[in-house]
Amino acid sequence: MNQIYEKVVKCYESIKDRLPFKPKVALVLGSGLGNYADTMEVKAELSYSEIDGFPVSTVPGHAGKFIFGYVKDVPVVCMKGRVHYYEGYPISDVVLPARLIKMMGAEILFLTNASGGINPSFDAGSFMLIKDHISCFAPNPLIGENIEEFGCRFPDMSTVYDLELQSIIKRKAEEYGIPLKEGIYVQLTGPSFESPAEIQMLRTLGADAVGMSTVVEAIAANHMGMKICGISCVANLAAGMTDQPLTHEEVQEAANQAAPLFCRLVTEAIASF
Numbered sequence: 001m002n003q004i005y006e007k008v009v010k011c012y013e014s015i016k017d018r019l020p021f022k023p024k025v026a027l028v029l030g031s032g033l034g035n036y037a038d039t040m041e042v043k044a045e046l047s048y049s050e051i052d053g054f055p056v057s058t059v060p061g062h063a064g065k066f067i068f069g070y071v072k073d074v075p076v077v078c079m080k081g082r083v084h085y086y087e088g089y090p091i092s093d094v095v096l097p098a099r100l101i102k103m104m105g106a107e108i109l110f111l112t113n114a115s116g117g118i119n120p121s122f123d124a125g126s127f128m129l130i131k132d133h134i135s136c137f138a139p140n141p142l143i144g145e146n147i148e149e150f151g152c153r154f155p156d157m158s159t160v161y162d163l164e165l166q167s168i169i170k171r172k173a174e175e176y177g178i179p180l181k182e183g184i185y186v187q188l189t190g191p192s193f194e195s196p197a198e199i200q201m202l203r204t205l206g207a208d209a210v211g212m213s214t215v216v217e218a219i220a221a222n223h224m225g226m227k228i229c230g231i232s233c234v235a236n237l238a239a240g241m242t243d244q245p246l247t248h249e250e251v252q253e254a255a256n257q258a259a260p261l262f263c264r265l266v267t268e269a270i271a272s273f
Contacts, residue, residue: 002145002147002149004092004144004147005147005149005150007053007092007096008096008099008100008103009103010052010053011051011052011053011054011096011100012100012103012104014051014052015046015050015051018044018046019044019068019104020043020044020068021043021068021075022075022104022105023068023075023076023077023101023104023105023106024074024075024076024105024106024107024108024273025071025074025075025076025077025106025107025108025109025110025270025273026076026077026078026079026098026101026102026104026106026108026109026110027071027076027077027078027079027110027112027266027270028078028079028082028097028098028109028110028111028112028214028217029078029079029080029081029082029112030082030112030113030114030211030213030214030233031113031114031235033112033114033233033259033262035259035263036078036259036262036263036266037067037069037078037080039071039263039267040067040069040070040071040076040078041069041070041071042067042068042069043068043069043070044067044068044069045065045066045067045068046065046066046068047064047065047066048064048065048066048081049064054096054097054100055083055087055089055093055094055096055097056083057081057082057083057084057087058087064080064081065080065081066078066079066080067080071266071267071270071271072267072270072271073271074270074271074273076270077101077104077106079097079101082097082213082217083097084190084191084212084213085138085139085189085190085212085216086189086190086191086212091138091139091140091141091143091216092141092144094141094216094217095141095216095217095219095220097217098217098220098221098224098226099150099220099224102150102221102224102226106226107226107227108162108165108226108227108228108229108273109217109218109221109226109227109228109229110228110229110230110231110266110269110270111130111214111217111218111228111229111230111231112230112231112232112233112262112266113185113211113213113214113230113232113233114211114232114233114234114235115128115185115209115210115211115232115233115234115235116193116194116199116209116210116211116234116235116236116237117208117209117234117236117237118199118202118203118207118208118209118210119181119183119203119208119209121181122181122183122208122209122234122237123234123237124234124235124236124237125233125234125235125258126179126181126233126234127173127178127179127180127181127231127232127233127234127258127261127262127265128180128181128182128183128185128208128209128231128232128233128234129166129169129170129173129180129181129182129183129229129230129231130161130183130184130185130214130229130230130231130232131161131166131182131183131184132160132161132184132185133160133161133184133185133186133187133214133215133218134184134185134186134187134202134205134206134207134215135186135187135215135216135219137186137187137188137189138187138188138189138215138216139216140216140219141216141219141220141223142155142219142220142223150220150223150224151223151224151225152223155222155223157219157222160218160219160222160228161218161228161229161230162227162228162229164227165227165228165229165269165273166229168269168272168273169229169231169265169269170182171272172265172268172269172272173265175268176264176265176268178261178264178265180265181208181234183207183208183209184206184207184208184209185207185208185209185210185211185214185215185230185232186202186205186207186209186210186211186215187210187211187212187213187214187215187216188210188211188212189212190212191212194210209232209234211232214230214232218230229269231262231265231266233258233262
């Protein structure tokens with residue numbers, strides 16, 4: 001058995017009897033957005049540290065636990081915090097949570113993050129619907145022996161972000177008067193913020209927002225046949241676009257301020273999935 005697959009199975013076997021239900025939707029909460037879990041009808045919690053071999057988040061703003069609950073009538077497993085490649089984990093561990101929630105039975109992966117805005121029309125606190133991504137700057141999680149139990153050797157990436165789910169999110173944003181941008185998200189490894197020259201390069205490539213997560217999770221989930229959607233909270237304008245230095249505290253603060261609208265949009269979207 002493939003060692004990476006064996007590790008995911010081991011994690012699942014260690015918790016399967018503690019799962020309160022089979023989730024339909026898996027929601028990954030990014031920096032500063034973890035309080036969304038407080039709006040759910042919570043049925044169970046499971047800390048990452050309780051799962052043997054599971055990578056544990058070390059970043060402020062990432063609590064590091066699964067929350068099982070209902071968003072309206074939809075059974076949801078919520079990742080309150082994620083792990084990042086820059087924390088020193090191998091890329092297979094970074095995407096292990098995505099693979100585990102698929103093994104739990106989740107059909108839809110709803111990814112969120114806090115990002116730096118590259119598109120000059122974006123402001124701090126904007127929401128961006130992720131239409132596509134650029135994955136050139138972080139290791140592809142599918143490198144190595146293909147895990148046939150998850151998917152094929154060469155998965156198609158034409159529509160990673162499900163068009164029907166995008167349509168639902170856009171409709172709910174319009175219905176509730178929530179401004180929603182659309183664009184392309186690019187993942188870099190971090191942990192340093194990007195230089196002004198790097199941001200200029202990314203803008204030339206067509207990116208609208210940049211961050212340190214999400215893309216590798218989307219690749220792994222797409223490999224497994226999950227339906228994927230994503231919203232990025234533009235927490236600050238990227239390097240070179242303002243005179244202000246970038247800090248993680250700024251990212252968290254902007255995400256906190258945007259949280260009420262974020263909660264409404266995510267709740268109404270999930271209820272319509």
